[in-house]
Structures are given as structure tokens and as C-alpha cells.
Amino acid sequence: MADSFKTGDVVKLKSGGPNMTINDHAASGMYLCNWFNREGDIWTPQHAAFKPD
Numbered sequence: 001m002a003d004s005f006k007t008g009d010v011v012k013l014k015s016g017g018p019n020m021t022i023n024d025h026a027a028s029g030m031y032l033c034n035w036f037n038r039e040g041d042i043w044t045p046q047h048a049a050f051k052p053d
Helices: none
Strands: 010-013 014-023 031-039 042-050
Touching: none
Parallel strands: none
Antiparallel strands: 010 014, 014 031, 031 042
């Protein structure tokens, strides 16, 4: 199942949180994701790498 993610897919952590877009898949097996955090009227771009579960 983990290998079924591709660039552009929208994912969410099992624990919740914002929708994230898959940006890249690293050779280490990690997926690089982008999302936006909102505080009031301000949207801030965020990114992190996650290992599929």
C-alpha cells in the first residue's frame, strides 16, 4: 500500500492534522509532503518528510 502514493496525492496522518500533498518520494522510503497552516488570516506553507505506515 505504501508504494501506491504518487506525486500530487492528498494524504492525512492517521493521528489527524491537515491535508498534505505528496511532493516527492525519496530513495529512503520517506515521502516529502507540503501543506498550509492557518492562523487567522495568515496562511503559512509547511513541509516535512514522513515514512508511510
